[in-house]
Amino acid sequence: MNQTADTPDIVVIGGGNAALCAAITAAEAGARVLILESAPKPYRGGNSRHTRNFRCMHHGPLGPLVDSYTEEEYLADLMKVTGGKTDEHLARLAIRTSEECLPWMQEHGVRFQPSLSGTLSLARTNAFFLGGGKSLVNAYYRTAARLGVEVHYEAEVTHLELDNDRIAFVEYAHQGETRRVTPKSVVVASGGFQADTDWLARAWGPAAKNFLIRGTPYNRGVVLADLLDQGVEQVGDPTQCHAVAIDGRAPKFDGGIVTRLDCVPFSIVVNKDAQRFYDEGEDVWPKRYAIWGRLVAAQPDQVGYVIIDAKSLNLFMPSVFPPIKADTLEELADKMELPADALVQTVAEFNAACGDTSGFHPTELDGVSTNGLTPPKTNWARPITEPPFYGYSLRTGVTFTYLGLKVDERAQCAIGNRPVRNLWAAGETMAGSILGQGYLAGFGMTIGTVFGRIAGKEAAAHAN
Template sequence: MTPDIVVIGGGNAALCAAMTAAEQGAQVLILETAPKPYRGGNSRHTRNFRCMHHGPLGPLVDSYTEEEYLADLMKVTGGKTDVALARLAIRSSEECLPWMQDHGVRFQPSLSGTLSLARTNAFFLGGGKSLVNAYYRTAERLGVQVAYEAAVTHLELEDDRIAWVDYTQNGESRRLTPKAVIVASGGFQADTDWLARAWGPAARNFLIRGTPYNRGVVLADLLEQGVAQVGDPTQCHAVAIDGRAPKFDGGIVTRLDCVPFSIVVNKDAQRFHDEGEDVWPKRYAIWGRLVAAQPDQVGYVIIDAKSLNLFMPSVFPPIKADTLEDLAKAMGLPEDKLAKTVATFNAACGDTSNFHPTELDGVATTGLAIPKTNWARPITEPPFYGYSLRTGVTFTYLGLKVDERAQCAIGNRPVSNLWAAGETMAGSILGQGYLAGFGMTIGTVFGRIAGKEAAAHAS
């Protein structure tokens, strides 16, 4: 039987859309490219949801207002956002958290410590994999059907509507003619050739933190047919991750949180950016792009013993040495240049008595061309530790342009039965940069909107 609604993708946004549509009485089929053990896209690797709230809400303490949330977003995007859609996502997030709990998601008690997120971000008990599994269980109870290893190859656009959906499964080509389609199949980051076309050859050195199944097939198909696009193909959520991470699917555990307490150098042992620019959840996403601009797209973190326990432990142990020279040798860095860089940095450090690892402390260097504006302490206490950094791409921002109903368009004309949610349309709000937990907010808010609108259309 042909479903009322086909949802393309199997992550958070797709599941929120599918559950919402099913609750409105629609028959829903999810087409998930991945095999069942790898279902859930990048959502498997997530940890938290950024949420506006007036007063304590669930695991969140105090309050986090719409204006403060928007200011945080404007800071990381440099103002490159659709403010109306951003406000919609922010404002809707408050009602999403109890909705998520009602649909099976469990949250950890509020966090304290290095992340400073107890007020802004609710963390999933068991991480993103638990969230995904909870949603699949709820979706099944609601009658949502799921086809795994179902790779959508084409959506046929006729005038202002999608006439059919083609996909392959078990080596067979299949076709569906649903009343409505929701695209929630992510960006194109797992297609290294597409990344290289956008970024240049340097992109071949990038690591892909998320699923290898987000190759942008549906996105490319719709853009080629004239569906309105948004975003810059060179913009993405990219963070600096452990250089020893796998090419694909290393996930969130490959992230390194040590940058604020370090100096970061390139292969010539030269610093290239202020490591203490802001608290880590707001600034960590700039480091992927910074590393991408360095020779061979690699950077190196240098810390000493007194900083080792100030950040979340890494999945791979750091390189350790008793002297800076030995550390340089072990990391393949020029020994004399690293020693000089560290000595120059140390000499520029002043009074460190106000050092405070979880907030902007103003403990800064003086006289350096590239300052360190917070957490600047001399690197003097052996043993010394190092990590290599590579650019880890989470998702790309080129996507489908949507309105406040999550509906896609050709020019200014809506496609009558096509909606988009999640990373596929996140470029509408994220012009550049990233705010921790905001991808899940976008997926949840616009997944619910898309599900509601598609179900209304189908009925």
């Protein structure tokens, strides 16, 4: 055991957006901060490396955002995707605080691209990072370095010793040694447990072995499990997560945002038996894309297949892998290993149920729906008739899990009703405090930024 000689005021566990917001805020308050990031330096940043945008409340044009996006509208969007399973007090805190976060992000090196228009329908609600999440992470690391924040890479935290109502020390493995550090404050921002597929399988059952992990392979929930085992208050359902339907050709880990497919609203989606199983046009994609991971997970072999025709190919953001292409539906079925007769019949039944398509509008709910079809398609329902035909395979891609550490409005953790005096949490490791189920595009970054800054402020106040 090697006792770290130069003891920091605050240890921040994790190296993504929430951790960096906490470290920067604490350092600006005068605290000496050490970040323990389990990944090697080229892979630093956790899932934040793969993000694209930040969902932000605003009362008028703000940065790249146009018009306004009020607290009540934002909350209504969140309630719709979560089915009301959220802590409204913490949700409103995240939403309300997001407005001041965007200028703070800009002040700390984050750059935004011009307002995004088109099929994602996000020009009012989501600010997109210039250069993506990796640029955001790099900007924050540069800011942290200027503030004197120390970073240890490939530093895997193995244990936080809970002594009554405080963390007495932090143990971590680094450079072949087990080290111990005794900070005044600890911020846990080390993500969920999704990269531990055995843990996923214990929660979900054997089907989870077929899931792909969109984000970092380093989020294995080691710190989360350690704290929960010691009685720190937990929140969330281990089977609930941010899971989307991604390209079935994506790698097992770390495929990131580019493996996401945005074509579902303009398609039909079938299972391996070539049968439709859900309304592809239920809502605009940023409000509904996160339900499709769970829908695909419920299908045989946890796979689905998107079918579109030539007239829909350019209506969504391009995919990283080209679609499978064929001149006939029978040929497409053969290439995708689907039963050809069943696919042809499913498409024929869908086409027959499509009505007047003159009102088709790809960027908003258009009411162009099927008639007498189960399940229906309630928007963007156009016959699939124009060759060539295209297809994508779908698999469940897990971004992060919602089982986590329960926090209050100060981002503080507790044992029962007793706060742990020097322990705070931010980001995906506490997101289940707000997200009971479902997901809203860009909201993970909102949670991480808001609660990272709160945790950093509170940890510094305690240390000082």
